Amino acid sequence: MTHTRTKNVLTVLIVLAALVVLPYLLTEVQLNMAIEIAFFSLFAVSYNLLLGYGGVLSFGHAAYFGTGAYFMVFALKYVAGMPILPAVLVSGVAAGLTAAIVGFFCVRLGGSYFALLTLAFNQLIYAIALKWRSLTGGDDGIGLDKHDMYLPFVGNLDTMSTFTVYYLTVIIVLISLWLIRFFLKTPYGNTVACVKDNEERAAFIGYNVFRSKLVLFTMAGFFAGIAGALFAFFEEFVSLDSINMAMSTEVLFMAFIGGTGSFLGPVLGAAVFIYFTEWVSDITEHWEFFLGVLFVLLILYANRGIIGLIPEKIKNFWSPRSASAGER
Amino acid sequence: MEAYAVQAVHGVVYGMLLFLVTSGLTLVFGMMGVLNMAHAAFYMVGAYFTYSLVQWTGSFWLCLLLAPIGVGIIGAFVERVLLRKVHTFGHAHELMLTFGIFYILAEVVKWIWGTYPLTVVAPDVLNGSVPFLSATYPTYRLFILLVSVIVLFILAFIMQKTRIGIIVRAAVFDNEMVDILGVNVQLVFLGVFSIGSALAGLAGVVAAPFLSTYPGMGLEILVDAFVVIVIGGFGSVWGALLAALMIGELQSFGIMLIPELALVFQFLLMAIVLVWRPQGLFGESA
Numbered sequence: 001m002t003h004t005r006t007k008n009v010l011t012v013l014i015v016l017a018a019l020v021v022l023p024y025l026l027t028e029v030q031l032n033m034a035i036e037i038a039f040f041s042l043f044a045v046s047y048n049l050l051l052g053y054g055g056v057l058s059f060g061h062a063a064y065f066g067t068g069a070y071f072m073v074f075a076l077k078y079v080a081g082m083p084i085l086p087a088v089l090v091s092g093v094a095a096g097l098t099a100a101i102v103g104f105f106c107v108r109l110g111g112s113y114f115a116l117l118t119l120a121f122n123q124l125i126y127a128i129a130l131k132w133r134s135l136t137g138g139d140d141g142i143g144l145d146k147h148d149m150y151l152p153f154v155g156n157l158d159t160m161s162t163f164t165v166y167y168l169t170v171i172i173v174l175i176s177l178w179l180i181r182f183f184l185k186t187p188y189g190n191t192v193a194c195v196k197d198n199e200e201r202a203a204f205i206g207y208n209v210f211r212s213k214l215v216l217f218t219m220a221g222f223f224a225g226i227a228g229a230l231f232a233f234f235e236e237f238v239s240l241d242s243i244n245m246a247m248s249t250e251v252l253f254m255a256f257i258g259g260t261g262s263f264l265g266p267v268l269g270a271a272v273f274i275y276f277t278e279w280v281s282d283i284t285e286h287w288e289f290f291l292g293v294l295f296v297l298l299i300l301y302a303n304r305g306i307i308g309l310i311p312e313k314i315k316n317f318w319s320p321r322s323a324s325a326g327e328r
Numbered sequence: 329m330e331a332y333a334v335q336a337v338h339g340v341v342y343g344m345l346l347f348l349v350t351s352g353l354t355l356v357f358g359m360m361g362v363l364n365m366a367h368a369a370f371y372m373v374g375a376y377f378t379y380s381l382v383q384w385t386g387s388f389w390l391c392l393l394l395a396p397i398g399v400g401i402i403g404a405f406v407e408r409v410l411l412r413k414v415h416t417f418g419h420a421h422e423l424m425l426t427f428g429i430f431y432i433l434a435e436v437v438k439w440i441w442g443t444y445p446l447t448v449v450a451p452d453v454l455n456g457s458v459p460f461l462s463a464t465y466p467t468y469r470l471f472i473l474l475v476s477v478i479v480l481f482i483l484a485f486i487m488q489k490t491r492i493g494i495i496v497r498a499a500v501f502d503n504e505m506v507d508i509l510g511v512n513v514q515l516v517f518l519g520v521f522s523i524g525s526a527l528a529g530l531a532g533v534v535a536a537p538f539l540s541t542y543p544g545m546g547l548e549i550l551v552d553a554f555v556v557i558v559i560g561g562f563g564s565v566w567g568a569l570l571a572a573l574m575i576g577e578l579q580s581f582g583i584m585l586i587p588e589l590a591l592v593f594q595f596l597l598m599a600i601v602l603v604w605r606p607q608g609l610f611g612e613s614a
Contacts, residue, residue: 057420059427105602112363113562115423116554117602123551124595131588245547249431256424286439292432299425300413 007317019174023166031162032234033278035169037271039230042173044254044266045180046223051252052260053184054216055196056107057115060122061251063102064095064221066129066243068228070136071095073144073238084149084159084233088172091229092222098125099221100214107213110199122248129243141239144232159233169230176223181263183219192216224251253295259305268307330461335580337460341469343576344476345535350553350560350568351483352527358500358563359520361419365426366406368550369433370399370525374532375541376437379446388451388537392475395533396526403525407518430546438543445542454537472534479527483565496520500563555594559601561611570609 023031047061071094075087082090102125106117129136136142149157149164157164183189191212195202203209232238241247250273258269276294280287302308353367377395382388406429414421449455454471457464487493499506499516507513539545556575560567575594582590601608 051420055420057423105599109602109606111419112357112361112423113558116363116558120551120554120558120595120598124592127591127595131591249427252424252427286435289432289435289439292428292435296410296425296428296432299417299421299428300410303414303417303421 019170023163028162031166033274035162035166035234037274038166038169038173039227039234040251040254040270040274041267042176042230043224043227043251044258044270045177045263046220046227047251048255048260048263048266049180049216049220049223051255052262052265053192053196054213054220056110056213057252058118058220059115059245059248059252060102060118060120060125061220061224062243062245062247063118063122063125064099064224065228065231065247065251066238066240067098067125067221068092068095068225069232069238069242070129070142070228071225072229072232073142074135076145076147084168088226088229088233091232092226095225095228096218096222099224100218103214103217103221107217108210119245119248122243122245126240126243126245129240137239139240141237144236144238146233146236165234169234172226172230176226177267180219180223184263188212188215253291256295257298257305259307261304262307265305265307269305272306330463331584333461334463334465335584336577337465338469339577339580340573341472341576342579343573344473345531345538346549346552346556346576347569347572348476348479348531348534349528349549350556350572351479351565352524352531353553354557354560354563354565354568355483355527356521356524357557359496359503360517362411362422362426363419364521364524365423365550366429366433367426367524367528368546368553369430369437370403370528371532371535371549372437372541372543372546373402373433374399374529375448375536375545376441376446376532377529378533378536379441379448379541382448388448391533392530396529399529399532400522400526403528404518404522406525407521411521412514430550434543434546443543445540448536448541450537468537472538475530475534479530480569487565552594555598557608558598559608561608564608564610567608567610 022034026034043061043065046064047058050056050058050061068091071091072087075082075090076084079087102118102121106114106121109117130138132138146159149159149168151157157168159165159168184192191202191207192215194205195207195209195212199209202212228242231242254269254273255266256269257272258267259265277287277291280290284290298305349367349371353364356362356364356367374395377398378388378391381391381394406426410425410429411422414425450468450471454468457466458470459465485493487497495506495511495516499511499513503513506516535545535549552575556568556571559574560569560571574597578593578597579590582593605611
């Protein structure tokens, strides 16, 4: 076991080192793509809390991503001298609260009901963002006022530099991912998996199924909001694109393409998605068609996603016992 | 007062169109337990077929027959070749698959017909208006009403009075038992799914001259149809009828009285129903 542990620690260190030096190796365009992959990874992982860990299919996750993005803009715009990091946190909390309210209606109903309710609420929140022009700018969108960021011991950071945005995004994403993973390993996090496997039995043992689902939904919303805030910070502009159905679709594609059965599957999915869309949209303007075909093919022939296609031998390097089933 | 009467009729017309779309969806859901998201795409394809068929043949009446058949064939293909394959993976996969098909069809439509809204012109007979109170009312809207009511009666007749209807109703209740009794349930599924798709196609034909034909029309009606299903209760045709009429009126009067909030009202109604009766007005409690 200690041998495995050493390998895992080494892997983490290598990945961290790679993330640190990455900006010095990439071109400006590639670096921007890396930032996108980073915050979409967090978005996809938060989505997978629902699809992979909760076993429910949401068609409305952009509602929280978008709420986070808009609140990032509001926080920096309306609160004088608002520091960057608390603004990100405020965005996450706003999205989490929205998710808690929507979740109150959605999570008590499972299956198809859940899917269509999340879609309906997404449309409702979209409609609010569209109609409340004075606040959100309606379909014109709204710009983000960036200012310098002060960090203790480090000093002022120039937030216009892509390097700063990259490091900030990657650090926040890594911390968030670690928090999510930490939560899933706690006893309370385990009840979530238990509810997914057999809801009746979980209720019978004495777990509060409704509350456990609501907590999961709220958490998924919170981290989607953090991802949205990072998106707003990167784009310096937020429009209805961040909150519409297409965004909800994309996150489903990312999570599923990567693989919903493992924690890091959606991260892989986000990377593949960003590269795939970039690559195919260069070749044809009908890239969405090919994306849909890829999605359907995966459903039919590889429903554990791309990560499910990786041979067990490679995965066994990190955890000798069944990597996909035991280690989630 | 008269403005209200006209608005009320508008509401009934849109409500019945919505019912036409939802009826196929509830039928499939009640029977197979599959919430078919591709339904909205079938509706859209029905409208686009109408556009092209009117261009080639010049007859809108022919579309009422041919477009639903075309869409029904697509539906049969989807059920037989794709949906049946993922049935064993569980409902989330079925949902995702129908969503994937929705996504692909929406792109195919853009590919073939472009992204600009297209206009389908109704036949001259339906283009005029008829006297209504002291003013007039567009004939085409009454035609929508007529088609929806005819479909409603045919559906009700088949479901209540024929042997096929009995089998379908029995399969909704317990399809394993029906299978054991010697009915080919797979075939019934195929049939119901195709007819459900054809109904979506028919709704598309009827909607084409009324609402504009554009790539976003599927998603727009999908959300309304979902709200109808939630309010009416899953799998209930009568629930769908009542809920569709409610949404029709709500939108109609909402746009007239408080246009800014019209979009929000139906979601509000949905939230109220969910709190008060989670299974929907006509749904059986789970």
